[in-house]
Amino acid sequence: MSLNHSLDKRHALVTGASRGIGYAVARQLLEQGACVTLMGRGEAALKQAAASLAVHGEVNFASGDIARQSDVHQAFAAAKARFGPIDILVNNAGQAVSQRFDRLDEAAWQQMLAVNLTGTFHCMQAALPDMLERQWGRIVNVASTAGLVGYAYVSAYCAAKHGVIGLTRALALETARKGVTVNAVCPGYTETDIVREAVANITEKTGMNAEQARGKLAERNPQGRLVQPDEVAEAVLWLCQPGSAAVNGQSIPIDGGEVMAG
Secondary structure (H helix, E strand, O other): OOOOOOOOOOEEEEEOOOOHHHHHHHHHHHHOOOEEEEEEOOHHHHHHHHHHHHHHOOEEEEEOOOOOHHHHHHHHHHHHHHHOOOOEEEEOOOOOOOEOHHHOOHHHHHHHHHHHHHHHHHHHHHHHHHHHHHOOEEEEEEOOHHHOOOOOOEHHHHHHHHHHHHHHHHHHHHOOOOOEEEEEEEEOOEOOHHHHHHHHHHHHHHOOOHHHHHHHHHOOOOOOOOEOHHHHHHHHHHHHOHHHOOOOOOEEEEOOOHHHHO
């Protein structure tokens, strides 16, 4: 990625930012001149991530659970005290639980909605007022191909990610004439902790080894591979650029053609 500092001094807040896609997004935003606040639940991991990212630019962290509105308000207030109003929000934090539908209990269902959908709502609602006041903002929600199609054994996750895409589209229409764009990226199976957990689950239930399980997931991608976090981050970064102002309400698959092929 060229270092043209197209986001010079813009304040970006990235959730789930201590590893995986969130970490890659934070690094690329920093390389374009943004000041970045990392948000997540684990303070130790956030502190370590911030220390390693500091070489790329101005970075801070704020811990909190996005499923709790009070945590979000507290974390956003701390972020704004350091870097000012939030110009860019990347909702990346998420969890996946694999379970057959008839065995899915209400607690797991509610947890998937709370983290993947309600948490996104909390953060969007907290960031939006400053964006509207300044007539400029970028909101990018990291959804999933599970928000575009169905996958067996992850019904709650699919429902939550479909909800994220619906929320993205609705808010995009509300802010379309106010300088704020709202978009989603929808990664296929990506080299992250969620996929590593899926591999472990497959090996436990099927007897496959880890390499076979990874291959099974990669088969869904017409390119025959797992998506890399940096590839998702590149798409997120593009949506945050000033030049992407005409792109609004979109849900962009980052999946090697999986959804198209389906």
